[in-house]
Amino acid sequence: PPHISFTPTTTPVLNPPRLPDTFLQEAEREAPMLQAIRQLVAEGETGAFNMYDLEVVRSQLHRFRRNLPRVHPFYAMKCNPDERIVELLASEGANFDCASKAEIGIALRSGASADRIIFANPCKQPSHVAYAAASGVDISTFDGADELFKIHALQPNARLVFRVRVDDSHAVCTMSQKYGAPLAELPELLALATSLQLKVVGVSYHVGSGSMSAEPFADAVRTARAAFDLAAHHGHEMSVLDIGGGFPGTIAAESGKGDEPLLVFADQGAHKPPSFEEIAEVLRPALDEHFPASSGVKIIAEPGRYMVHGCSNLVTNIIGRKYSHRATGKERPMYFVNDGLYGSFNCVLYDHAAPSPLPLFSSADAAQRELDVSSYSDCSIWGSTCDGLDCISKEARLPPLSVGDWIRWPNMGAYTSAAGSTFNGMERPTNYYL
Ligand code: PLP
Numbered sequence: 001p002p003h004i005s006f007t008p009t010t011t012p013v014l015n016p017p018r019l020p021d022t023f024l025q026e027a028e029r030e031a032p033m034l035q036a037i038r039q040l041v042a043e044g045e046t047g048a049f050n051m052y053d054l055e056v057v058r059s060q061l062h063r064f065r066r067n068l069p070r071v072h073p074f075y076a077m078k079c080n081p082d083e084r085i086v087e088l089l090a091s092e093g094a095n096f097d098c099a100s101k102a103e104i105g106i107a108l109r110s111g112a113s114a115d116r117i118i119f120a121n122p123c124k125q126p127s128h129v130a131y132a133a134a135s136g137v138d139i140s141t142f143d144g145a146d147e148l149f150k151i152h153a154l155q156p157n158a159r160l161v162f163r164v165r166v167d168d169s170h171a172v173c174t175m176s177q178k179y180g181a182p183l184a185e186l187p188e189l190l191a192l193a194t195s196l197q198l199k200v201v202g203v204s205y206h207v208g209s210g211s212m213s214a215e216p217f218a219d220a221v222r223t224a225r226a227a228f229d230l231a232a233h234h235g236h237e238m239s240v241l242d243i244g245g246g247f248p249g250t251i252a253a254e255s256g257k258g259d260e261p262l263l264v265f266a267d268q269g270a271h272k273p274p275s276f277e278e279i280a281e282v283l284r285p286a287l288d289e290h291f292p293a294s295s296g297v298k299i300i301a302e303p304g305r306y307m308v309h310g311c312s313n314l315v316t317n318i319i320g321r322k323y324s325h326r327a328t329g330k331e332r333p334m335y336f337v338n339d340g341l342y343g344s345f346n347c348v349l350y351d352h353a354a355p356s357p358l359p360l361f362s363s364a365d366a367a368q369r370e371l372d373v374s375s376y377s378d379c380s381i382w383g384s385t386c387d388g389l390d391c392i393s394k395e396a397r398l399p400p401l402s403v404g405d406w407i408r409w410p411n412m413g414a415y416t417s418a419a420g421s422t423f424n425g426m427e428r429p430t431n432y433y434l
Contacts, residue, residue, distance in 0.1 A: 030410070038360070048344075050344075052413070052433045052434065057307055067280035070293065075097065076120070080417065090107070100128055118140065121140070122179050129150060139201070145188075148160075152198055160198055162202070163181065165181060166216065168206070180205060194236075202239060203238060203240075205220050208246055217286070218285075243302075247279060276306065287299060313412065314355075321336065333398075338384050342426065343422075347419075353415070355412060359406070369399065379396050380396060387423075387424075
């Protein structure tokens, strides 16, 4: 690629950054990914791109099944509807949580049959309900009377799942301000469903996305049990429990549970989320106690972030460099890259994310230079649109970089490309797959 080199005008501050303890372990796991990225760069790629490792998705699915063998995973496609990911999950026998007509279309085209899809949007567009009905997707969620009237008009044979409100106060992204009815509303909604001759078959909830505690997962099972009991009291036997999403996206280290790295949130500092195994350890007994296999209740889940968070490295090229803090003598590089807040980094705004930049050199001694943390200094990283808001990171640490150099961003698989735009005419990154 055209590589424009500038001589740095400042001496970098020698204050080594703290890299995650797991860095070396991660580097080993990422070796094939890095090799593929370096090859693309060497072949002349200049645009931003995602390098997907679909093996990560497959192993997350297997990890899910190992830890929660009684729970059927329905991948929440909103998180990343990439067709290769969806096809892989479909071929592995996973099911799908779709929020719209377009997502249902992707799931069906990937080879999943309609009975492997739940339309898990409690407030659906009427034309999308009609499409679901025509496609044979007959199970969907609701949390209010008007949704029942809508479904009565458009899909009277649907099997309905009541979305109950649960405590999501431990989650980074909450949902209960918008979705989930209080348990107390269930009898009235069941009566309405009965009068409309609609079938209510189960209960769903979502503990919030990016939960920082395992306990809400068990608390929510108890709330669901109460909903089942209340329904039974009103003469309704239910048979589906949907435990939603909210599982962390961190990848299992070989050593097992409890070694997840810190997650750093732009507005909430660093936290250690529970590992998937820790959540499963709390969930399994709660499910066994309240919904034992003998109850005959089918248990499903809607993991989104969990499946894809770790499957992509976004790779961005530095297209510009300036310096801030010149007047104080503490100059800091400002790197401009060819993606931004209106593209993949919308996660900074919508998902409370603080993506971690890592340098990516293409030279023979690249790995050595990348690991030489003594050369790292404070800098900021900016997106490519003309909006002043488009700042990806105000406080990053990187070695001195030039225009034409590359920055890679691990763990960019969830809630990134799915909501990216082409604002200012900026292209979205190209997707490559290992
Ligand atoms: N299910 C529903 C209904 C959702 O709204 C979401 C996320 O918004 C998910 C599942 C996926 O959540 P997560 O990515 O936290 O697993």
